[in-house]
Amino acid sequence: MSNKDKELSIRVIELVGGESNVNDVYHCATRLRFTLKDHTKANEQALKNIAGVITVVKSGGQFQVVIGNNVSKVYEGIMEHTNLQDGGSKTDTKENAEKTGIFGKTVDLISSVFSSLLSALxxxxxxxxxxxxxxxxGWLDDTSGTYLILNAASSSVFTFLPIFLAVTAARKFKANMNVSLAIAGALVFPTISAAFNSGQTYDFLGIPIVLVMYTSTVFPILLAVWVQSHIEKWFNSIIHQSIRNILVxxxxxxxxVPLTILAFGPIGNSVSQGLASGFTSLMQFSPMLAGAVTGGFWQVIVIFGLHWAFLPITLNNLATIGYDLMRPMLTAAVLAQAGALLAVMLKTRNSQLKTLSGSATITAIFGITEPGIYGVTLRLKKPFIYACISAAIGGAIIGVGGGRAVAYSLPSLLAFPTYVTTGFASVVIGVSVSFVLAFLLTLLLGFKDLEATVEEPQIETSGQEKQAIEPSESRLNKEIIVSPLKGSVQLLEDLPDPAFSSGVMGQGLVIEPTDGILVSPINGVVTTVFPTGHALGLTTDSGMELLIHIGVNTVKLKGQFFEKKVKEGDRVSCGQLLVExxxxxxxxxxxxxxxxxxVTNSANYLDVLKTTEQEVKQGDYLMSAVV
Structure with missing residues (x-):
């Protein structure tokens, strides 16, 4: 893990209100998904301004920080630098549960138990x-040993899905994971499967058993582990600790196990069949309408982070009827965004947007659209709309043609081998139409482009600042930063904090203060004030961004010994009191x-020049950023 990832992890935790404000955190393909105690403590705007964060989404009761493809590294940094546990460390408070609501908690449950399984699936x-x-x-004989091994490798995660879900559900519900695995193992035990296939009738203590095939199922094991967590909690409270580890x-x-086979299995099986037949019924009513709605609105659902709620439907369709009609339609939605992104890359005159669109096009082709949506198409509005319209048309074509998936896959170009069955031609045509139409609409109808260049204002230089630079540099435009503190000047690389000393946050200096009065070093706006008061961010009118961080690891003081004098959005002048x-x-x-x-956006400047003085007082020249 790089220092940049570590620092981003620390900053994200600070800006969501600190570790103490986090009930639960996990990640999916592109997002850190937080369940927070108090959303008002999270600094949404400051998070959006951090390099490495694409955007922030609040949906389904979750505070979602969209990172992109590097999300696993940032999550790893959070686990390393906090006391949070993998899969969450705290139980939701009653207040938070009430705010989240049933739908929000359902989405949170599904996304948390499936997110870590996504890569394997x-x-x-x-x-x-x-x-x-x-x-x-005809390349492979389904009676050969090669097929035997490859089929086992590709089918095991789906056949024994309850066992995989037992692990993630145990983390979510705070249950004994090994007991959860034993419960899942009982459900897929060979004699249970054989009993189902035999067609015989059985009873448990005189109670008739409705046998269900539990391989590839989702809901029975989730219900079982949820009940297990409550049973364990109750037994742990009444059984003496000397025998608790055996009896509980x-x-x-x-x-x-009996409760699941007698009740949860049949109930879960009914839910699974209901979901599968519901979508099938919609397809039978109007395949064109089903495809248009699914393709056209899929990326809207992704924006709100609610797409996880549809994963069980796909898995249940595959388990109950052997195929899924939804996956090819979603591929049309994904590739439509890729087409719009490619057109933006070719049409825009903004070099940064061109670079971002190019990389996001490749990412979208392989199934991850969030960087392209948040960074480009939704930002420009019209390309996003063009892509949704194109996806609706492509989805309708796939619906009419009966395109289907015979195995789970991420909706992407790589998923096409799973569509080689009934309706494959409609999938090829529908996805192609989505991509090409989104590309042409964006290219021909256009969008409001971002400005290609930004002119920097002229900045006056002081006499002291001129002494700190070479004569040939005095003709350049500069942003002047004066000292916010009285004290001794030190080099940033000497600070015993690699997150700052490595320079990944930008160039700067360190001041060892002789008092506790921190004033503004520039004229500008307060963009960030950490709840603990130990750090804040400032931005000048011309766009220079400053981070002032008092001390090392002082976030752990939780605001003790700090008194904030400004709030976010305040306009401040040079010398104005910020923090005591x-x-x-x-x-x-x-x-x-x-x-x-x-200077956190040092990369936007030719150089950051620094004072050679060893002692400074408030208002003395400290640095200048050369445009």
């Missing part, structure tokens, strides 16, 4: 599609008070 689904394609083309697992298995802090008390508590002053 996608990889196995793609392999399954390739195996099916090889058999269909035994009693959990004794109660939950008790430097002596901070040092007594064991923390360093060395304060970093960093």
């Amino acid at each position: 996608a990889g196995a689904g793609l392999l399954k599609g390739l195996v099916v394609l090889s058999v269909a083309l 697992p035994m009693l959990s298995l004794l109660i939950v 802090f008790d430097a002596e008390q901070i040092r007594t508590a064991g923390y360093i008070t060395a304060t970093s002053v960093i």
